[in-house]
Amino acid sequence: MTTARTLPVWGSLTGFTEAHFVDRAPVGQQDVVVIGAGIAGLSTAVCLAREGRQVTVIDRQGLGEGETLRTTAHLASALDDRFYQLARWHGEVGARLAAASHVAAIDWIEDIATSALRDCGFQRVPGFLFPHDGSCKPLQQELRAARRAGLRVDYLEEGLPELPGFGPILRFEDQARVDIASYLLTLAETAQASGVRFHRARVGEVQGGASPALVLDTGERIAAAAVVVATNVPFHETVALHTKQAAYRTYVVAGRAPRGAVPDALMWDDGDPYHYVRLHDPGDNPDEVVVIVGGEDHKTGQEDDPTAYVRLQEWTRERFPAVTGFTHAWSGQIIEPADGLAFIGADAGGMDNVYVATGDSGNGITHGTIAGLLISDLIQGRENPWAELYDPRRKIVKSAGEWMRENANVVLQYRDWIAPGDQQRLDELALGDGAVIRRGFHRVAVYRDGSGALHAYSARCTHLGCAVRWSATEKSWDCPCHGSRFDAVSGKVLNGPAEAPLASFELEDAAIAS
Ligand code: FES
Numbered sequence: 001m002t003t004a005r006t007l008p009v010w011g012s013l014t015g016f017t018e019a020h021f022v023d024r025a026p027v028g029q030q031d032v033v034v035i036g037a038g039i040a041g042l043s044t045a046v047c048l049a050r051e052g053r054q055v056t057v058i059d060r061q062g063l064g065e066g067e068t069l070r071t072t073a074h075l076a077s078a079l080d081d082r083f084y085q086l087a088r089w090h091g092e093v094g095a096r097l098a099a100a101s102h103v104a105a106i107d108w109i110e111d112i113a114t115s116a117l118r119d120c121g122f123q124r125v126p127g128f129l130f131p132h133d134g135s136c137k138p139l140q141q142e143l144r145a146a147r148r149a150g151l152r153v154d155y156l157e158e159g160l161p162e163l164p165g166f167g168p169i170l171r172f173e174d175q176a177r178v179d180i181a182s183y184l185l186t187l188a189e190t191a192q193a194s195g196v197r198f199h200r201a202r203v204g205e206v207q208g209g210a211s212p213a214l215v216l217d218t219g220e221r222i223a224a225a226a227v228v229v230a231t232n233v234p235f236h237e238t239v240a241l242h243t244k245q246a247a248y249r250t251y252v253v254a255g256r257a258p259r260g261a262v263p264d265a266l267m268w269d270d271g272d273p274y275h276y277v278r279l280h281d282p283g284d285n286p287d288e289v290v291v292i293v294g295g296e297d298h299k300t301g302q303e304d305d306p307t308a309y310v311r312l313q314e315w316t317r318e319r320f321p322a323v324t325g326f327t328h329a330w331s332g333q334i335i336e337p338a339d340g341l342a343f344i345g346a347d348a349g350g351m352d353n354v355y356v357a358t359g360d361s362g363n364g365i366t367h368g369t370i371a372g373l374l375i376s377d378l379i380q381g382r383e384n385p386w387a388e389l390y391d392p393r394r395k396i397v398k399s400a401g402e403w404m405r406e407n408a409n410v411v412l413q414y415r416d417w418i419a420p421g422d423q424q425r426l427d428e429l430a431l432g433d434g435a436v437i438r439r440g441f442h443r444v445a446v447y448r449d450g451s452g453a454l455h456a457y458s459a460r461c462t463h464l465g466c467a468v469r470w471s472a473t474e475k476s477w478d479c480p481c482h483g484s485r486f487d488a489v490s491g492k493v494l495n496g497p498a499e500a501p502l503a504s505f506e507l508e509d510a511a512i513a514s
Helices: 014-020 039-050 083-114 137-148 180-193 308-319 364-379 400-418 509-513
Strands: 030-035 055-059 123-130 153-156 169-177 197-200 203-207 213-216 221-229 245-258 266-269 276-280 288-299 324-337 343-346 354-358 433-439 442-448 454-458 469-471 476-478 485-487 493-495
Touching (some): 014 180, 014 197, 030 039, 039 055, 039 180, 039 364, 083 137, 083 180, 083 364, 123 137, 137 153, 137 169, 221 364, 245 308, 288 308, 308 324, 343 364, 354 364
Parallel strands (some): 030 055, 030 221, 055 197
Antiparallel strands (some): 153 169, 213 221, 245 288, 276 288, 343 354, 433 442, 469 476, 476 485, 485 493
16 A cells, blocks of 8 residues: 555555565564664664664565655755754754764765665765745855854855856755665665565554563564664654654655756755755656655645645746656655654653654655664664764753644644534535545544545544544545544555554445435
8 A cells, every 4th residue: 555645756666575575473582673664764774784683674564665755865964954943952062963964874875875786876966055035144044054063065145057046055065866766675685685584564562671572463472672663653652752743744746857957956945835856867868857846845634735736836847947747746744853853762752672763854864864873873782972862752942932832733633623524515525535524423534536435434533533634635634633644545544653544434324325
């Protein structure tokens, strides 16, 4: 099952999953079990396996079937939360460590990608930050902060001739891009060559302590010396981390342009929400490249806008008129931490020998790689200079305003339970559309598929009980509280933290006929 209805430009890696994932539980005591076969899980598995640890990767779906293949794979040490903001939240030393950790992650990715026989599309490129409104003041503030953080960055007052009308630009050196599907496949093969085994199974429970273990939804218990939860959002605890981060949807379009017409760089503006741009060279046409443009973010389950892709295409045509023939449109889930940096390390809920990686903050591939480098050190009992910075147990103090705003927003979402439904008459529901209706005390999420059949579920999110809302863009049920998403036809979980599917709801015959 895919995570959503739209398909990214990278394609899928189901071939590896079908060939190498075993559809049964691992047998006997395990050394390290990593839950999640995405960028964080695979990076962790490779790091540990290279040091001789026996690693088992478990995923409910397969390689890259979570969010990893939905990224645009910008490899940036020029973090989009701005270094003046990170310095405010984490101090000057913290901002320097953050920059250094992402530089190290890009270097590590380069090592793996460029030593592979497969072309992973790794390319060092500059990063261009430009103002969305022509204002140069925020750029100059970021210039000073990024330099203090140790990055090589210049301010180009006149902008660039190849980007007319963009205004002044900050140019960051040594950023990079990668073809994420080829890279993840290379990581998986590297892991496999080091003895890592892959299993397809659904983990229902994680137990920490001196003898940690997993319990699968089949009831089987698997003991392990250490457990790593690398599932984008942790599913094994309900509060410790979910109050410190928020889920956002981001939208992406891809189109073709003549080679050389758009600079080969990572580009992004400082709007809110902001836009981000990169090239991808699939190697199928010597005269063309693919231009990938993202943006139009909003909180998952809130302010869903079916015109997001249209507006992205318009924005692209305005700034890059050479881009024609849009071929792909897809969306992804960003987990935004309250203080701009991921939560990587010992379990926030206090489970011994359990480790987590979450809060990608829009820098998912580098944060996932940092997770591999950092968690492998922690499991091996080594000190790591980034441990405190990314510690999932850290207090959100200096960004407490942001944190409180996010949590007040979550509380507000529960008001849906006393609001009227989207509509009461099912005959108003068009083919391919969904709506929440009221039936007595119940709120029911109803989807009418292309054949006219109705699919009805309780609108109660199985995580902590918010009411789900319809996403016309992805044709899914999205929870506005912590970002869980559910398939409109099957009710199954597309994105956690929810683990259980939506509960089926029997519509009365009269309602079905209406
Ligand atoms: Fe937490 Fe829905 S994701 S209540």
